[in-house]
Amino acid sequence: xxxxxxPPSMDCAEGRAANLPCNHSTISGNEYVYWYRQIHxxxxxxxxxxxxxxxTNEMASLIITEDRKSxxxxxxxxxxxxxxxxxxIVLSSYSGAGSYQLxxxxxxKLSVIP
Amino acid sequence: xxxxxxxxxxxxxEKGKYVELRCDPISGxxxxxxxxxxxxxxPEFLIYFQGTGAADDSGLPNDRFFAVRPEGSVSTLKIQRTxxxxxxxxxxxxxxxxxxxxxxxFFGPGTRLTVL
Numbered sequence: 110x111x112x113x114x115x116p117p118s119m120d121c122a123e124g125r126a127a128n129l130p131c132n133h134s135t136i137s138g139n140e141y142v143y144w145y146r147q148i149h150x151x152x153x154x155x156x157x158x159x160x161x162x163x164x165t166n167e168m169a170s171l172i173i174t175e176d177r178k179s180x181x182x183x184x185x186x187x188x189x190x191x192x193x194x195x196x197x198i199v200l201s202s203y204s205g206a207g208s209y210q211l212x213x214x215x216x217x218k219l220s221v222i223p
Numbered sequence: 224x225x226x227x228x229x230x231x232x233x234x235x236x237e238k239g240k241y242v243e244l245r246c247d248p249i250s251g252x253x254x255x256x257x258x259x260x261x262x263x264x265x266p267e268f269l270i271y272f273q274g275t276g277a278a279d280d281s282g283l284p285n286d287r288f289f290a291v292r293p294e295g296s297v298s299t300l301k302i303q304r305t306x307x308x309x310x311x312x313x314x315x316x317x318x319x320x321x322x323x324x325x326x327x328x329f330f331g332p333g334t335r336l337t338v339l
Binding site: 141150151152153154155158194196200210211212213214215216 | 227258263264265266267268271279282314316324327328329330331332333
């Protein structure tokens with residue numbers, strides 16, 4: 110069961126903000142939204158996570174809608190090095206079996222164009 | 224500091240052979256995970272270790288796959304009687320404590336396994 114839906118690909122001009130959407134309409138109250146990215150030939154890299162409040166760190170901002178059914182990852186000033194596949198993942202805070210399994214979908218391939 | 228390292232970076236083998244893939248987690252990380260990534264797909268969970276014990280191996284596809292972590296640090300993923308369908312990138316990740324919110328997983332670069 111896919112818990113998240115993302116567009117397969119997006120383009121963004123270098124220096125512009127990249128806004129990557131994710132739908133998670135079946136998210137439950139104890140589930141967090143996580144974002145990872147995977148640059149070509151590298152392992153996935155953690156970016157940010159949130160529950161219901163908007164979050165910001167040195168890499169990105171995460172905007173979660175009030176009903177928590179969707180979110181947007183924002184890279185404020187995209188560079189060529191941000192070209193990667195971005196994965197939106199729903200992760201339960203419940204510590205039972207399987208809660209730690211990051212379930213990756215196919216993600217969004219972001220291409221930053223000079 | 225050093226991140227997660229995996230060796231070899233590439234492994235080519237013949238169908239039916241045995242292979243071992245090694246993962247060195249970040250020093251001090253107690254939890255270690257193995258994932259497999261097929262071309263064009265996201266990584267898929269295989270097995271998770273907490274310390275020396277496999278806490279969950281539900282993602283291992285069949286009994287040809289086995290992993291160990293004898294001293295709670297380095298882990299080895301072992302594949303017997305390899306098949307062409309085993310060709311993939313095998314990723315290892317580690318986290319400081321057990322799994323859960325706030326214990327982010329740090330991934331290595333992966334081992335690309337090709338079975339001819």
